[in-house]
Amino acid sequence: MSSLLHAFTILAVSAGVVFFIAGTVGLVRFPDVPTRLHALTKADNVGLGLVVLGLLPYTGGLLGASKLVSVWLLTLLSGAIVTQLIARAVR
Amino acid sequence: MQHSEWSMMMSSFLLVSAILVLASIAIGLVRILYSRQAADCMMAAQLVGTGGIAVLLLVAVATETAPTGDVALMLALLAAFASVAFVGGMRGTGSKAAEGADK
Amino acid sequence: MALVFDIGIVSLLIAIGAWMIMARDTLVAVIIFVVYGLLMSIAWVRLSAVDVALTEAAIGSGITGMLLLSAAARLRQTEGAGARPSFPVCIAAGSLCALISAGLAGVVLLPADVAPTLAPLAVANLSDTGLENPVAGVLFAYRALDTLLEKVVLLLALLGVWSLGSDRAWGGAPALGAYVPPNDILVFFAQVLPPIGIVFAAYMTWTGASHPGGAFQGGTVLAVMWLLVMMAGVARAPPISSTKVRWLLVAGPALFLAVGFLGFVIAAGFLAYPVDYAKALIVLIEVALALSIGVTLALLAAGPPERTPQP
Numbered sequence: 001m002s003s004l005l006h007a008f009t010i011l012a013v014s015a016g017v018v019f020f021i022a023g024t025v026g027l028v029r030f031p032d033v034p035t036r037l038h039a040l041t042k043a044d045n046v047g048l049g050l051v052v053l054g055l056l057p058y059t060g061g062l063l064g065a066s067k068l069v070s071v072w073l074l075t076l077l078s079g080a081i082v083t084q085l086i087a088r089a090v091r
Numbered sequence: 092m093q094h095s096e097w098s099m100m101m102s103s104f105l106l107v108s109a110i111l112v113l114a115s116i117a118i119g120l121v122r123i124l125y126s127r128q129a130a131d132c133m134m135a136a137q138l139v140g141t142g143g144i145a146v147l148l149l150v151a152v153a154t155e156t157a158p159t160g161d162v163a164l165m166l167a168l169l170a171a172f173a174s175v176a177f178v179g180g181m182r183g184t185g186s187k188a189a190e191g192a193d194k
Numbered sequence: 195m196a197l198v199f200d201i202g203i204v205s206l207l208i209a210i211g212a213w214m215i216m217a218r219d220t221l222v223a224v225i226i227f228v229v230y231g232l233l234m235s236i237a238w239v240r241l242s243a244v245d246v247a248l249t250e251a252a253i254g255s256g257i258t259g260m261l262l263l264s265a266a267a268r269l270r271q272t273e274g275a276g277a278r279p280s281f282p283v284c285i286a287a288g289s290l291c292a293l294i295s296a297g298l299a300g301v302v303l304l305p306a307d308v309a310p311t312l313a314p315l316a317v318a319n320l321s322d323t324g325l326e327n328p329v330a331g332v333l334f335a336y337r338a339l340d341t342l343l344e345k346v347v348l349l350l351a352l353l354g355v356w357s358l359g360s361d362r363a364w365g366g367a368p369a370l371g372a373y374v375p376p377n378d379i380l381v382f383f384a385q386v387l388p389p390i391g392i393v394f395a396a397y398m399t400w401t402g403a404s405h406p407g408g409a410f411q412g413g414t415v416l417a418v419m420w421l422l423v424m425m426a427g428v429a430r431a432p433p434i435s436s437t438k439v440r441w442l443l444v445a446g447p448a449l450f451l452a453v454g455f456l457g458f459v460i461a462a463g464f465l466a467y468p469v470d471y472a473k474a475l476i477v478l479i480e481v482a483l484a485l486s487i488g489v490t491l492a493l494l495a496a497g498p499p500e501r502t503p504q505p
Contacts, residue, residue: 006097006132017108020142024115027138033130034176034279040134041121044141051145053109058152059160067160068148071167074390075141078171079160082137085178088132106195110202117206120229124213124222132225136255139229147236154196154240161398162239162247163409166232166413169255170393171226172418175380180221180263181426 005057012054019047034088041079048072105153116142133177140170152179203237215389221264228259236399240281242407245329248398260421260495294404333408334476338465342454345447345483354442356434359498365435368496374427384426391419396501399484403473409480413487420492434499439489446486450479451493 026039052072059065117140123131143162151159210230217223231254238247279287293431316336317328325333333341359366374380402408411492432439453475457466467475 003097006101009101013105013108014098016145017111020112020145021116022123024119027119027134033128036131037134040138044138047112048141048145051148055148055152064160067164071144071160071163074164074167074171075144077386078167078383079137079141081379082171082174082178084379085175086130086133089133089178090128103195106199109482110199113199113202113206121208124217124226129221130224132285135225135229136232139232143232143236147239151239152200153441156242156244159239161362161405161446162235162244162251164394165248165411166235166397168387168394168415168451169251169418170232171383171387172257173232173255174423175383175422176260176287177228178262180224180267183395 009054009057012050016047016050016054019043019085023047034087037083037087041083045072045076045079048075102153105149109149109153112145114143116146133174136170136173138168138176140173143170154188197266198241202239203233207233207237220269223302224259224262224266226266227262228255231255231259245327245408247410248406248411249414252411252418255417257414257495258422259492264477264495288338310349322472323467323476324403325476327406327408328404329406330402330408330476330480334479335467335472339453342447342450342465345450345486348494349443349447350486352490352494355494355498357498359500363499363502365433366499366501368431368493368498369500370421370424370496378426380426381428384423384428388419388423388490391415391422395419395484395488399480400477402480403477409483410487412480413484414491416488417491417495420488424492424496431496431499433503433505434493439493442489443486443493446483448481449482450483453479 020043023039023043026043027036030036030039049072052068056065056068059068118138119142120135123135123138126132144166146161147163147166152154207230210226214223214226214230217226231250233399234254236245237250238250247306310390313328316332320326320328320331323331325331325335356364397412398407398415399409400407402412420429424431453467454465456465461468490494
């Protein structure tokens with residue numbers, strides 16, 4: 001049973017790291033600010049979500065797990081709003 | 092496999108993942124901060140905030156350190172505030188980079 | 195493998211530190227400084243200093259970042275007007291820095307036979323105070339006098355910032371933030387984030403007695419939330435002559451001082467606590483301090499008064 005959990009963690013964290021790397025590749029290669037913003041925000045937030053998902057079995061109890069999920073939700077919210085602010089500052 | 096072997100393998104795997112995310116942050120930072128445009132620099136807090144939380148969580152679980160959910164929450168709140176401060180700071184003062192920014 | 199990670203993060207920190215010094219544009223340098231603070235807090239967690247990590251993230255990225263941004267904005271007019279220092283001055287400064295770095299490296303890398311530490315004694319006597327977090331024990335029980343004086347120093351720093359305003363503007367409000375339209379997304383952010391921040395700040399202050407956290411971290415989160423509200427225009431910066439603000443500023447240190455004097459009556463002396471009520475008194479002090487620290491730090495970052503006071 002616990003080897004299943006280990007495999008789940010490895011899969012989720014690997015996928016998360018892939019998204020982080022993809023976000024950085026987009027950040028480096030995209031031609032202008034809005035597309036770079038898009039790559040940074042979307043890819044990094046999905047990456048963080050997958051990493052949090054993968055680490056949920058190790059966080060010790062419902063309180064720790066809900067803390068991590070709320071960190072991810074907070075990052076989503078602030079990412080969405082900050083992206084709007086930055087994109088508007090470019091125009 | 093034995094439980095302790097799994098633990099060591101898992102710990103190494105998580106640390107390698109943390110190193111990879113840290114490298115992504117570093118490369119992203121180089122790209123952002125060398126840019127001519129002000130808006131690129133404003134993204135720095137968000138990049139380091141999201142990536143930093145991931146690195147923190149991975150390292151904490153890998154080395155079995157005490158509760159780091161609090162530090163992660165603190166990083167999330169403050170990266171958001173820092174981004175707002177950057178946008179205000181660079182927009183309100185009209186830095187040299189902002190004056191030369193492309194549309 | 196942990197060693198590889200440590201080497202990685204240390205190299206990244208050194209590289210970012212060097213880059214910050216060499217950056218041309220002041221605003222870019224401030225951004226690099228904030229990034230440095232956020233990454234440093236990860237390094238502190240690696241060193242098992244979670245209280246310091248929380249404080250580094252809060253102060254280094256939030257308050258100090260905001261302070262440096264305002265300072266950079268004010269200096270913008272004078273930037274480039276100063277002359278570059280002469281070559282002998284550069285050499286002298288460089289050798290002094292190298293000497294200090296060598297001294298610090300020697301102290302760290304060539305340890306004494308037995309590193310002097312009071313940590314085991316501090317942890318052993320902690321049960322008398324009712325606390326479980328040794329850092330809180332040091333701050334409020336063993337070295338309470340230092341903590342009290344630090345809070346007073348914060349107030350003095352605030353007075354210093356206030357004195358930067360012109361004489362005409364004394365008693366007025368700081369000018370914070372450009373005009374923000376009422377339905378702006380920043381206004382939405384400033385209405386959604388502060389409730390979360392306030393809950394987190396209360397949690398930080400409360401849990402400081404037994405887990406990493408405490409009044410300083412909670413107070414800083416409060417300050418950051420209030421700064422966000424002021425920057426978005428949801429609330430106006432208060433005039434520095436406002437009585438309510440001044441009461442909030444002194445409430446924490448005053449309560450701390452009062453409890454200290456109470457120690458003459460109900461315990462062994464100044465800033466001593468009676469054994470049964472130690473934890474209750476300490477938590478009370480922490481709550482009051484968190485409020486005062488929040489107000490003090492926010493006003494510090496808001497800057498000197500610039501709008502002339504309304505009659």
